[in-house]
Amino acid sequence: xxxxxxxxxxxxxxxxxxxxxxxxxxxxxxxxxxxxxxxxxxxxxxxxxxxxxxxxxxxxxxxxxxxxxxxxxxxxxxxxxxxxxxxxxxxxxxxxxxxxxxxxxxxxxxxxxxxxxxxxxxxxxxxxxxxxxxxxxxxxxxxxxxxxxxxxxxxxxxxxxxxxxxxxxxxxxxxxxxxxxxxxxxxxxxxxxxxxxxxxxxxxxxxxxxxxxxxxxxxxxxxxxxxxxxxxxxxxxxxxxxxxxxxxxxxxxxxxxxxxxxxxxxxxxxxxxxxxxxxxxxxxxxxxxxxxxxxxxxxxxxxxxxxxx
Numbered sequence: 001x002x003x004x005x006x007x008x009x010x011x012x013x014x015x016x017x018x019x020x021x022x023x024x025x026x027x028x029x030x031x032x033x034x035x036x037x038x039x040x041x042x043x044x045x046x047x048x049x050x051x052x053x054x055x056x057x058x059x060x061x062x063x064x065x066x067x068x069x070x071x072x073x074x075x076x077x078x079x080x081x082x083x084x085x086x087x088x089x090x091x092x093x094x095x096x097x098x099x100x101x102x103x104x105x106x107x108x109x110x111x112x113x114x115x116x117x118x119x120x121x122x123x124x125x126x127x128x129x130x131x132x133x134x135x136x137x138x139x140x141x142x143x144x145x146x147x148x149x150x151x152x153x154x155x156x157x158x159x160x161x162x163x164x165x166x167x168x169x170x171x172x173x174x175x176x177x178x179x180x181x182x183x184x185x186x187x188x189x190x191x192x193x194x195x196x197x198x199x200x201x202x203x204x205x206x207x208x209x210x211x212x213x214x215x216x217x218x219x220x221x222x223x224x225x226x227x228x229x230x231x232x233x234x235x236x237x238x239x240x241x242x243x244x245x246x247x248x249x250x251x252x253x254x255x256x257x258x259x260x261x262x263x264x265x266x267x268x269x270x271x272x273x274x275x276x277x278x279x280x281x282x283x284x285x286x287x288x289x290x291x292x293x294x295x296x297x298x299x300x301x302x303x304x305x306x307x308x309x
Contacts, residue, residue: 005142044105145173
């Protein structure tokens with residue numbers, strides 16, 4: 001007996017467009033799990049603080065969103081190859097926390113012992129299913145009062161104000177659901193081929209985990225490659241030398257050249273140099289227009305003096 005759980009494929013099909021949009025934006029499945037817990041907390045607050053007729057709409061909307069997020073987180077992880085064992089653990093913890101938060105919304109409306117009994121009973125079906133899956137049986141969902149039915153009963157309590165009867169139905173129905181699942185799991189595990197099925201299930205789980213690890217490594221490698229390429233591009237851009245025009249070389253210093261006037265050489269028309277007045281010239285040495293300036297020796301002067309006497 002699957003109850004309202006049989007509508008899950010139809011509901012998941014209605015959410016396919018939203019799932020594709022979330023995958024395109026690379027939204028984490030863990031974020032959707034946390035959002036589902038937040039919606040359950042909001043529904044509990046509306047159930048506890050708003051009067052019966054007015055609480056129905058916000059409780060219904062928030063619990064519908066809570067079921068949507070519970071459906072989307074696992075589907076998104078499978079579609080994007082981000083299924084991990086930690087994600088599976090977080091998904092189960094989020095579902096249990098959301099169930100308990102919705103039951104906690106009845107605290108101002110019903111006796112504490114009844115709220116506690118309903119909270120304990122609402123977790124039993126999930127624990128039975130998880131224990132059976134750990135032993136090798138297929139995961140059993142649905143039932144007379146499963147997760148979907150409990151959300152519907154909370155909406156009924158918000159609309160009618162019948163908190164105590166609804167909690168009694170939740171507690172009793174959850175206990176019956178847990179008992180039915182326990183019987184079903186017990187029968188499955190007691191079949192002759194249960195050990196073989198358990199081995200196949202373990203092998204399948206190991207293959208799935210291996211595939212998850214390979215996908216995670218491939219994704220990490222791709223991200224590392226993109227990061228390395230971006231870093232190399234940035235370094236190449238930073239180290240590119242911009243050609244700078246070199247300043248012109250300074251002109252070599254030139255030594256000023258001092259021009260000397262040439263010494264004129266004696267020519268025929270040049271005046272004779274002035275004779276030395278201290279030495280008389282030899283009159284016999286004047287020839288034409290050129291006067292020789294050889295000084296007279298004392299012997300010449302003595303000869304000249306004797307001739308004048």
